[in-house]
Amino acid sequence: MRLFFILLLIASFLDAGKYNKVKITSEIAYLMVYHKGKAVRVHRIQDIKHRLTGGYDKITRMCPGECIQPINVHTGVQTVGEVEVIDFLKNKVSQNKGLIVDVRPQEFYARETIPSSVNIPYALHSNTTVIDKLFTTLGMKKQDDNSWDGSKAIDIMFFCDGLWSDKSSYMIEEFIKRGYPVEKIKYYRGGFQMWKVLGFTTIKSQ
């Protein structure tokens, strides 16, 4: 019996160790999340020779259009990095207390995205029907005077292509304009490009 436990311990240790070569933080090597109902292990690519390829290695981005974004999108909206995204996936999204939103166009989301994210293309930001429905899903309550009560709303995190993309800012400005509590909105500025740059697990279309 004791031997069995020791073997089990060693086995789980070996499995956990599989992601120890390139960890996320000193404490976290991987985490489990759900993407469309399926469990996904999120970790970093363990091959230390692996290089970024496939589009997000492209430097040339045209501005006007793809201009570098400021570090802060709106006063009161917290900008976060990967460590905070991981914490958000683990402690908010997995507990249904938060939503992470990919605001890139649908075909980009379908091709490859961050595990456990949902897609609300930024082009829908001015569509009142979509935003109203979304607000209700997020726990916002419409008042008699048509304003929104955000006291029960969950946290929401937005990302887009990254440092040179303003897509998140459109959605964030719209959310604030319509009454979503500023302190419940987070902005992952690094976006999908930095997620790829750091070799994180992605969801790819089959």
Added chain:
Amino acid sequence: MKNKILFILFFSLTLTLSAEQIGISKDMVSANIDFEGKRYVISRGDENNTYITNAYSLTSRPSPPFFIQPFQVTQKVETFGELEVIEFLEKQKGIFIDARLSNWYKKSYIPGAINIPFKIFLSDTPQRDDVLESFGGKKLANGSWDFRSAKTILLYCNGAWCGQSPTAIRALSKIGFPEEKMKYYRGGMQSWQLLGLSIIEPDKGDK
């Protein structure tokens, strides 16, 4: 009429001949930085497609020592992005520090940055005293520091996975350097180059 056609012809010709410059932000195409008596231009290059292929295209670095750094080093040390870095340099708001070891700095660095390897901040040495005095700090008789007239400093290293500048910031905070006077450019060399922003490469003849 003829003149107008000629003008249009001339105009479209110049457009096709010169590859268009990529802007930094909506209001800025490039920035001029004055540093050690020389003028440097920070820009994002032109529209000819380039890709990241150097060491900064590597996704996975062994941990330890490389871990992804939190967005903020401490609550009061502000984290900067590229636009905030460029503004800091343009307006000469303080000292811009590349906190990497000197072999890294010798390869490439951001225009305007001086090299003060993070290790210098970790122990009480005459070398550290010199650096702190150059920031405007005053060493008191009891060995502690008065940083009331110190300049603002902005630190960076290789990027999101680099702990060198955060380590330097924490060490400075420990000896009383005001956190409001420290800024952290987390994106570092990697994000800077992913955006095509200008760097200085001494080995390639830049100086």
